[in-house]
Amino acid sequence: AVIEEIRRNSVCVRNKNDGKPWIIPFYFINLQNTNTDIHIRSAHKKLDRNQLQVGENISFTGRDDQEMYGTIVQLNQKTVSVLTQNGERWRVGYGLLSKILDADGYEAPERKMIDADI
Numbered sequence: 001a002v003i004e005e006i007r008r009n010s011v012c013v014r015n016k017n018d019g020k021p022w023i024i025p026f027y028f029i030n031l032q033n034t035n036t037d038i039h040i041r042s043a044h045k046k047l048d049r050n051q052l053q054v055g056e057n058i059s060f061t062g063r064d065d066q067e068m069y070g071t072i073v074q075l076n077q078k079t080v081s082v083l084t085q086n087g088e089r090w091r092v093g094y095g096l097l098s099k100i101l102d103a104d105g106y107e108a109p110e111r112k113m114i115d116a117d118i
Helices: none
Strands: 002-006 010-014 021-025 057-061 067-075 079-084 089-093
Touching: 057 079, 067 089
Parallel strands: none
Antiparallel strands: 002 010, 010 021, 057 067, 067 079, 079 089
């Protein structure tokens, strides 16, 4: 398209292929080529109430971007009550939580040895 006229609130452009004029409001034009997706997909899958249970270990980012670790005490409608390792009680939104994999319950597979003479 070719810009023919810049108006007070819009731009008049002409399509190069068919010659039709278009009047486009300024707010339709993305000059900085900014991402305009309404729902930006992130790699981090947010947790919800159905994926958590009381007593589960979780982590979240607290004030001052400090990584916090704790145990779920209560599942509320919109938040989770968490008891941190230093004894503080926090209310944290489900979308801000991350699960912690507990290594204590992990059992390594049994290794099999082969007897051989060298």
